[in-house]
Amino acid sequence: AINVYVIGLGPVGRQVIRDLQLLNNLHCQNYQVDFRIVGVFDRTGSVISKQTDLALSSEVVQSILSWKENGASLADHTNGSGSTIDVLSSMLGANTTIIDVSASNDTIPVLLNGIQTGSTVVLANKKPISCRWSTYDAMVQGPGILGIESTVGAGTPIIACLDRLLAAGDRIDAIEGVLSGTLGYIATELEKGNSYSDSIKSAHTLGFTEPDPRDDLSGTDVARKALILARRCGVKNLHMENIAIESLFPNILQGITTTDFLKETSSLDDGFRQKIVNAQNQGTVLRYVARIEFDWGMHEYKSTPEAKVSVGLVPVPSSSPFYSLTGTDNLVSFTTRTYSDSPLVVRGKGAGVEVTSNGVIADMVTCARSCSMPNGEVHRHD
Amino acid sequence: AINVYVIGLGPVGRQVIRDLQLLNNLHCQNYQVDFRIVGVFDRTGSVISKQTDLALSSEVVQSILSWKENGASLADHTNGSGSTIDVLSSMLGANTTIIDVSASNDTIPVLLNGIQTGSTVVLANKKPISCRWSTYDAMVQGPGILGIESTVGAGTPIIACLDRLLAAGDRIDAIEGVLSGTLGYIATELEKGNSYSDSIKSAHTLGFTEPDPRDDLSGTDVARKALILARRCGVKNLHMENIAIESLFPNILQGITTTDFLKETSSLDDGFRQKIVNAQNQGTVLRYVARIEFDWGMHEYKSTPEAKVSVGLVPVPSSSPFYSLTGTDNLVSFTTRTYSDSPLVVRGKGAGVEVTSNGVIADMVTCARSCSMPNGEVHRHD
Numbered sequence: 001a002i003n004v005y006v007i008g009l010g011p012v013g014r015q016v017i018r019d020l021q022l023l024n025n026l027h028c029q030n031y032q033v034d035f036r037i038v039g040v041f042d043r044t045g046s047v048i049s050k051q052t053d054l055a056l057s058s059e060v061v062q063s064i065l066s067w068k069e070n071g072a073s074l075a076d077h078t079n080g081s082g083s084t085i086d087v088l089s090s091m092l093g094a095n096t097t098i099i100d101v102s103a104s105n106d107t108i109p110v111l112l113n114g115i116q117t118g119s120t121v122v123l124a125n126k127k128p129i130s131c132r133w134s135t136y137d138a139m140v141q142g143p144g145i146l147g148i149e150s151t152v153g154a155g156t157p158i159i160a161c162l163d164r165l166l167a168a169g170d171r172i173d174a175i176e177g178v179l180s181g182t183l184g185y186i187a188t189e190l191e192k193g194n195s196y197s198d199s200i201k202s203a204h205t206l207g208f209t210e211p212d213p214r215d216d217l218s219g220t221d222v223a224r225k226a227l228i229l230a231r232r233c234g235v236k237n238l239h240m241e242n243i244a245i246e247s248l249f250p251n252i253l254q255g256i257t258t259t260d261f262l263k264e265t266s267s268l269d270d271g272f273r274q275k276i277v278n279a280q281n282q283g284t285v286l287r288y289v290a291r292i293e294f295d296w297g298m299h300e301y302k303s304t305p306e307a308k309v310s311v312g313l314v315p316v317p318s319s320s321p322f323y324s325l326t327g328t329d330n331l332v333s334f335t336t337r338t339y340s341d342s343p344l345v346v347r348g349k350g351a352g353v354e355v356t357s358n359g360v361i362a363d364m365v366t367c368a369r370s371c372s373m374p375n376g377e378v379h380r381h382d
Numbered sequence: 383a384i385n386v387y388v389i390g391l392g393p394v395g396r397q398v399i400r401d402l403q404l405l406n407n408l409h410c411q412n413y414q415v416d417f418r419i420v421g422v423f424d425r426t427g428s429v430i431s432k433q434t435d436l437a438l439s440s441e442v443v444q445s446i447l448s449w450k451e452n453g454a455s456l457a458d459h460t461n462g463s464g465s466t467i468d469v470l471s472s473m474l475g476a477n478t479t480i481i482d483v484s485a486s487n488d489t490i491p492v493l494l495n496g497i498q499t500g501s502t503v504v505l506a507n508k509k510p511i512s513c514r515w516s517t518y519d520a521m522v523q524g525p526g527i528l529g530i531e532s533t534v535g536a537g538t539p540i541i542a543c544l545d546r547l548l549a550a551g552d553r554i555d556a557i558e559g560v561l562s563g564t565l566g567y568i569a570t571e572l573e574k575g576n577s578y579s580d581s582i583k584s585a586h587t588l589g590f591t592e593p594d595p596r597d598d599l600s601g602t603d604v605a606r607k608a609l610i611l612a613r614r615c616g617v618k619n620l621h622m623e624n625i626a627i628e629s630l631f632p633n634i635l636q637g638i639t640t641t642d643f644l645k646e647t648s649s650l651d652d653g654f655r656q657k658i659v660n661a662q663n664q665g666t667v668l669r670y671v672a673r674i675e676f677d678w679g680m681h682e683y684k685s686t687p688e689a690k691v692s693v694g695l696v697p698v699p700s701s702s703p704f705y706s707l708t709g710t711d712n713l714v715s716f717t718t719r720t721y722s723d724s725p726l727v728v729r730g731k732g733a734g735v736e737v738t739s740n741g742v743i744a745d746m747v748t749c750a751r752s753c754s755m756p757n758g759e760v761h762r763h764d
Contacts, residue, residue, distance in 0.1 A: 019550075019551065023550075023551040026551055027551075030548075031549065149546075155550075156726060157539075157542070157546045157726075160539070160542055160543065160546055161539045161542065161543065161728070164531075164539045164542055164741075164744035164748070165740070165744070166412075167413065167744045167747035167748065168401075168405075168537075168740035168741070168743045168744040168747075169401065169404070169405040169408055169409075169743065170740055321729070324706060327724065329724050337736075338731070338734075338736045338737050338740050339730055339731060339737070342709065342711050342730070342731060343730075344539075344729070344730040344731075345727070345728070345730065346543070346726075346727070346729075347703070347727040347728075347729075348721055348724070348725075348726040349720070349721060349724060349726075354719075354720045355720050355721070357550075358546075358547070358550035358552055358720050359550070361549065361550045361551065362546035362547070362549045362550040365549035365550075366546070366549065369752050370751050370752060
């Protein structure tokens with residue numbers, strides 16, 4: 001059996017827990033892996049199985065799910081252990097999987113500890129692999145196994161497809177992606193003739209944006225995903241500061257409240273309307289695209305290319321796979337030595353609790369069935 | 383190290399061998415797997431390393447590649463062993479990978495033997511998994527590991543994406559696919575206003591069709607791929623006879639020579655022209671689509687759904703991802719519980735030596751890093 005610890009009990013964390021319970025038979029029968037939820041953590045505390053290797057009972061899990069749905073803290077839960085994630089450091093090893101679906105930097109030390117002691121780490125949290133290069137590098141060095149599908153495209157198998165290209169030694173020349181469901185939705189609204197300010201307000205009302213919509217509109221979230229894709233391809237020493245990021249609002253609107261920001265956006269309507277008209281006059285549409293261009297130098301098979309990374313609003317011609325993309329779907333195209341004239345394209349839901357949980361669980365199964373081999377060690381499942 | 387045997391030395395087999403040699407360092411460094419080509423087989427004979435675990439020398443491999451490029455048989459090669467694939471049965475085990483890139487049924491006994499003794503089997507050959515259900519079932523029962531990516535979509539990661547949906551316990555409701563580069567090309571030519579007969583002739587001349595184009599036009603090849611996808615989703619006891627297949631020529635043209643067939647196709651031009659016009663009048667385009675509709679009954683998570691499978695020419699509206707598909711690209715859409723309103727879509731090259739080899743090699747790496755677990759056994763890499 002594999003001991004599973006879940007960090008983060010927001011909507012995604014709760015869905016992962018529900019799915020793992022529902023799928024336990026299927027995972028045992030079809031994949032010979034038995035995932036047991038033995039501990040859960042939120043920002044305030046945790047509930048941890050009293051006995052190692054013994055799953056939390058369904059009653060306790062149900063009560064935790066209801067507790068969190070009602071907005072309460074684990075610190076106050078009857079079964080609360082009083083411990084924070086630091087306690088995890090004493091529970092790691094080859095038969096342990098840590099799932100991080102928080103949005104925090106605070107989990108990094110425990111995750112690194114997990115990787116170094118042979119645990120599997122599965123992330124929806126982008127922070128641990130989009131912060132400093134040295135942290136990323138330590139996260140992927142093993143001997144533990146790292147699953148990162150749900151950090152890009154909410155679990156749509158973008159990383160899985162990229163990993164296969166890399167395993168086949170294909171030379172990745174360019175990756176282009178619409179990687180934000182929120183910005184995709186806004187682009188679609190603008191195209192329909194709605195104003196910039198109205199588009200943001202409806203995205204905000206529908207819950208498609210972060211609580212502060214500037215977190216999406218700044219492009220930082222998309223840049224983090226582009227950084228993760230570039231690093232996955234072997235680009236070293238690349239940081240957020242190396243990415244050219246186009247923000248969809250001027251700097252002057254950064255220092256005000258969210259409410260004031262939502263009022264001020266109407267001052268940007270004319271500018272965006274003009275951009276849309278200009279694009280349409282050229283037969284193009286505007287998409288917020290992440291673009292990574294690789295330079296492999298002389299060595300087609302060297303594993304450390306250079307890359308130029310940019311994210312921003314670009315006009316897209318009708319020949320592009322991005323042209324027909326609407327709504328909150330994500331789409332990534334890989335141009336490679338093999339896919340040179342026509343790229344490999346993956347398109348799917350780019351946001352949502354279910355698809356993110358799907359990605360986490362597919363990663364868990366894949367990692368559980370992978371041999372951890374950097375030291376010739378084998379990840380055993382007993 | 384992993385001992386690799388290659389069955390089939392056509393263009394794909396030779397590309398796999400070249401790629402494996404070129405990528406050996408990358409695979410050792412990044413994936414800790416050392417693939418050693420220890421034997422190669424064609425229809426007539428084989429060249430096998432004299433010493434188990436010792437790779438064939440690059441000189442011998444080079445001479446085999448040239449030998450086969452010149453159309454000669456392995457039976458006549460200086461280093462020929464005089465053995466056919468049956469000899470493989472004594473060379474199997476956990477550190478062995480058999481690659482079957484032939485198009486033959488004759489390999490099935492050896493492949494089954496491989497699977498049963500814990501070898502990894504990687505296929506581009508569709509036959510072993512699209513013939514009788516009982517053979518398919520035996521192929522997937524392990525303890526060996528089976529890689530089948532290159533049997534559908536020439537290596538574009540369609541199976542890999544499907545496998546992730548299945549691991550995540552997503553309920554697959556429908557799969558639709560344009561799975562023939564040849565028929566995609568012909569659809570594009572028809573749309574351009576070219577006649578049916580001319581489209582077939584140019585596809586034939588360009589080498590996009592089988593030597594006898596009826597092998598593509600009959601729909602059998604597409605049906606085999608649909609069968610493989612349906613079986614992968616857990617559909618049991620499904621056979622080729624259960625698939626509704628629309629052939630693109632009448633039965634009466636079956637019993638004649640290829641040359642005569644190519645002459646006779648012009649009699650079908652008017653019929654196809656009318657089909658195209660009818661489709662266009664309804665705002666649609668014609669695509670040769672494989673369609674699998676699943677019925678999961680009451681049990682959302684049971685692993686044995688029923689399925690209706692059909693392949694044929696269908697009118698596609700502009701809202702469909704198939705509408706903008708042109709040329710030889712393949713495209714598959716998965717409609718699932720999670721991807722319900724907007725399907726998960728994978729698009730990429732559906733034919734070609736390089737992409738097929740890519741799929742084989744990505745499968746080899748994935749399988750080599752997977753633990754074979756049905757009996758609690760672990761696939762070791764020493």
